[in-house]
Amino acid sequence: MLSVRNLHAGYGDTEVLQGIDLDVNQGEVVAIIGANGVGKTTLLRTISGLLAPTAGSVTFKGQPIGGMAAHAVVEHGVVMVPEGRRLFQRMSVRRNLEVGAYVGRARPRMAESLREVYDIFPILQERGAQLAGTLSGGQQQMCAIGRGLMALPELLMLDEVSLGLAPIAVKRVYEAVRAIRDRGITLVIVEQNVSQALRVADRAYVIGGGRVVLSGTGRELSNNNDVRRAYLGLG
Numbered sequence: 001m002l003s004v005r006n007l008h009a010g011y012g013d014t015e016v017l018q019g020i021d022l023d024v025n026q027g028e029v030v031a032i033i034g035a036n037g038v039g040k041t042t043l044l045r046t047i048s049g050l051l052a053p054t055a056g057s058v059t060f061k062g063q064p065i066g067g068m069a070a071h072a073v074v075e076h077g078v079v080m081v082p083e084g085r086r087l088f089q090r091m092s093v094r095r096n097l098e099v100g101a102y103v104g105r106a107r108p109r110m111a112e113s114l115r116e117v118y119d120i121f122p123i124l125q126e127r128g129a130q131l132a133g134t135l136s137g138g139q140q141q142m143c144a145i146g147r148g149l150m151a152l153p154e155l156l157m158l159d160e161v162s163l164g165l166a167p168i169a170v171k172r173v174y175e176a177v178r179a180i181r182d183r184g185i186t187l188v189i190v191e192q193n194v195s196q197a198l199r200v201a202d203r204a205y206v207i208g209g210g211r212v213v214l215s216g217t218g219r220e221l222s223n224n225n226d227v228r229r230a231y232l233g234l235g
């Protein structure tokens with residue numbers, strides 16, 4: 001479904017991605033893991049069109065999307081939920097969700113999408129009229145994911161969804177990730193919480209030095225000694 005080949009990108013003279021190769025198949029949850037600052041966010045930003053690649057290709061469902069503008073990438077069905085939630089704090093939960101549907105093909109289906117988001121996150125319906133800034137951290141994260149869903153993604157990319165959340169909120173967010181997968185949406189998740197990511201992921205890629213250094217099923221990587229030592233504090 002998504003295929004990334006020899007992808008290079010960075011900021012000014014700093015090349016962060018130095019030839020990334022990865023594939024995501026339809027219906028999978030794929031986790032991207034790696035040390036702080038290794039370029040996981042940069043990878044998602046490049047796939048989303050927020051950052052232009054300096055070399056390499058990104059193909060989605062057979063169409064080249066590398067280097068396209070971010071809104072055009074969303075129109076192709078690839079949607080990113082950025083780290084840090086970035087909600088409109090002084091707007092209601094419902095308005096925040098509706099804003100997510102302000103892209104061409106999603107707009108006419110706004111009412112239907114809202115029902116589906118409320119189905120996955122009933123708390124967002126309960127809190128619909130409340131200002132987003134007054135939600136708990138976990139609820140804000142749900143609202144951010146809900147807003148991403150409003151754009152009708154076929155591939156949803158989540159950046160650090162569990163960062164800074166209490167364990168119970170992490171659990172809820174990951175229940176939602178499974179519910180989203182069960183609706184046929186493919187997911188790419190970037191996570192600091194490696195054990196959590198490997199539990200939900202069908203497959204995972206470990207990034208190091210600007211490249212993929214290891215890949216396998218969630219289970220294979222959970223049992224890999226290097227991964228256990230470096231990311232799981234085991235071994």
Ligand code: ATP
Pocket residue numbers: 011014016034035036037038039040041042043
């Ligand atoms: P983290 O999980 O800590 O966010 P990451 O793996 O997602 O880490 P990136 O955020 O992609 O890493 O950052 C990769 C490198 O690029 C880091 O060294 C970072 O300092 C640098 N970087 C990130 N954003 C910018 C920017 N806008 N301008 C210049 N350098 C940047």
